[in-house]
Amino acid sequence: MIINDEPARTIGILKKYDLMPRKKFGQNFLIDPHVIEKIIDAAQIEEGDCVLEIGPGIGTMTRHLCDRAAKVIAVEIDRDLVKILKEDLLKDKENLTIINEDILKVDTEELVRKENGGRPIKVVANLPYYITTPIIMGLFEKHVPMESLTLMVQKEVAQRMCAKPGTKDYGALTVAVSYYSECYLAANVPCNCFMPRPDVMSAVVRLKVLSEPPVTTGDPAKMFAIVKAAFGQRRKTLQNALVNAQGIDCTKEEVAEALESMGLPALARGEILSLEQFAAISDILTK
Numbered sequence: 001m002i003i004n005d006e007p008a009r010t011i012g013i014l015k016k017y018d019l020m021p022r023k024k025f026g027q028n029f030l031i032d033p034h035v036i037e038k039i040i041d042a043a044q045i046e047e048g049d050c051v052l053e054i055g056p057g058i059g060t061m062t063r064h065l066c067d068r069a070a071k072v073i074a075v076e077i078d079r080d081l082v083k084i085l086k087e088d089l090l091k092d093k094e095n096l097t098i099i100n101e102d103i104l105k106v107d108t109e110e111l112v113r114k115e116n117g118g119r120p121i122k123v124v125a126n127l128p129y130y131i132t133t134p135i136i137m138g139l140f141e142k143h144v145p146m147e148s149l150t151l152m153v154q155k156e157v158a159q160r161m162c163a164k165p166g167t168k169d170y171g172a173l174t175v176a177v178s179y180y181s182e183c184y185l186a187a188n189v190p191c192n193c194f195m196p197r198p199d200v201m202s203a204v205v206r207l208k209v210l211s212e213p214p215v216t217t218g219d220p221a222k223m224f225a226i227v228k229a230a231f232g233q234r235r236k237t238l239q240n241a242l243v244n245a246q247g248i249d250c251t252k253e254e255v256a257e258a259l260e261s262m263g264l265p266a267l268a269r270g271e272i273l274s275l276e277q278f279a280a281i282s283d284i285l286t287k
């Protein structure tokens, strides 16, 4: 049970250390105990787990993660916060390793090898919103051993991750996330759950990492080049979007033929294609 002392604790810490939350690091600290509880529950942390927390901030969630998991690794870019966490706020947490680094520069695969013998970790984070997509895609593309990612993100990004083909939210991020994981929206989170309040609504998503991609394609890099081109110019037909795109060597006629062979209109836009159909058209255009 998480006790409702978070707003007072956060104000107290900011005062004690004369801290101003840094906008450039996306510092919006969570102060709602119910939301913290929801994230921890959604993460399904078990006793033997190793957790990677990205951006522990002033340690609000980190304390609870340390109480549930066998080991917690927390990567924080802000040197001042790291000092306070190590010397005061979390100094009693013996199963915690704090790393002062930019998560985008960390060799996460090596970190998991060193800290958890290469066994899959669980990622839990209230992410800095200015780099949400690079963080998620970096972890997936580097094939970091992970069981799941439980993440606070901007609500709009959560909707894009979990979207269905043909909807306005469906895009390159949806296709990429569904290639690597199953997405589940765990909670919507209003602005007043943070200090300072962000300008946008937030949401908690849980991405359960798949052991194998749900589709097979001969050339995943080509499939993702097609996806990128299709959504880069999403109002164009797929024929027009692909014909001059980098890394895809094809004519309009070839795209039309491929679409028709899949039972789709020759003038279809990329936004109606499912992940399976992107894999299929990629393989047809490669032949």
Ligand code: SAM
Residues within 6 Å of the ligand: 025, 026, 027, 028, 029, 030, 031, 054, 055, 056, 057, 058, 059, 060, 061, 075, 076, 077, 078, 081, 101, 102, 103, 104, 125, 126, 127, 128, 129, 131
């Ligand atoms: N976990 C805390 C909470 O829930 O209250 C803080 C969350 S705050 C939205 C994002 C945190 O990520 C901040 O502590 C910020 O300093 C940190 N951060 C921002 N950019 C980062 C980066 N590139 N690498 C690691 N941490 C980063």
